Amino acid sequence: MDVNGLVAVVTGGASGLGEGTARALAAAGAKVALLDMGLEKAQAVANEIGGLAIACDVSDAISAEKAMNEVQEKLGACAIAVNCAGIAPAMKIVGREGPCDLAAFSKVIQVNLIGSFNIMRLAAAQMQTREANEDGERGLIVNTASVAAFEGQIGQAAYSASKGGVVGMTLPAAREFAKTGIRVNAIAPGLFGTPMLLGMPQEVQDSLTSTLPFPSRFGRPEEYAKLVLHMADNAIMNGEVVRLDSALRMQPR
Template sequence: MKLATTRAVITGGASGLGEATARYFRQAGAEVTIFDRDADRGSKVAQSIGAHFAETDVTSEDSVAAAIAHASAKMGGISACVNCAGIAHAIKTVGRDGAHPLGAFQRTVDINLVGSFNVARLAAVEIAKNTPEADGARGVIINTASIAAFDGQKGQAAYAASKGGIVGMTLPMARDLAASGIRVMAIAPGIFMTPMLAGLPEEAQAQLAADVPNPARLGQPEEYARLAGFIVEMGYLNGEVIRIDGALRMR
């Protein structure tokens, strides 16, 4: 696979890691359809880079099915799916206000884990329709985990559980889809300069960056995007999770 001939759907493509990936893929010549709940921002990003857009709730089967159909029609098929949509809460299992709200835990898992699987499974149906390349390859699915899946900190029970699920389903999904020529990979980012972190004071950003061994800075969304692009083109990468974190191990 080459980025220049890739037809990609990217969830959470209106901001952060997803937006950076959409921009990077388009710069490389790929066809891109952005999936996001933010119709205003998503449409603007798509228009600015010459991509397509579909307002999408990743937790809804009907919404994702409609978005996949729209993307396939606009691009003439789908060959890559990058799942970046996600949320995070900082809530302890038992805090000052009592037990962790069950709804917050369920919503985090529903969006981050169930939503990623929902998009991946429906995208896989379309990817499987592609004419295989010489080695049988038809496409690739890239899900976003987190180093919190391995090093979850206080207040990250819900987030770490959702990202641990992404890690856990990577290999079995790769095995499930092998006969269709579809690879499945996951990226586990460390602390990245996403809109959420960009809103923190510079002092707080500096403190977070100081924990990263080398380079001692926050990750840039473009670095995630470049790794996603590398995975698309490196056809022997399959069934694995790649950390991109500057050797950070949270504690």
């Protein structure tokens, strides 16, 4: 799929992996819509890349529907959707103050898993209306999982569950959409230089990078974006979950 001229939606586009992906898609000629709860930051990125910034809570059905309708009205039907919006709070199942707050667990599932499904269902509905290319392809959806889906650490039960759900829905979604020419993949990043990690004390960052076999540094958002672009270009990459993690295998702590 040649992304030039196609409409691409990136959630969490105001920063981190989403921002890197939005910039890469725009540089490749896509018409990019950045969906984010932080509209001011999203607008700043959109101004730089010639994109469209839209306020959106991916975990809310009405908010997402309004945002995707605006994308279609202003840019056209979505052809590429990349879900990067997410949260990663640490919480033990039973901590010093007792059992984990159930609402806190639910929020992580709501944003990371249900949010990805929410945008996927709306994007796929638009993609099905598009004219197919020579391969019969109408669209591509890329969801963001995590290595925590496979090796979740202590305190990551909610996050790991949410990302495990993203992994689990990749193949059934790809199978369902096959008849309409829509591919579904997921990327499972390791430690990436997002604002969350880069905001930690330097000694903590150094400790984290020391666990990475090679290269022993945080991944860069543009490296995540390169894989998104490859997935767009490689028409037979479908139903796949690809680790992007410097050979990291996380330990319990």
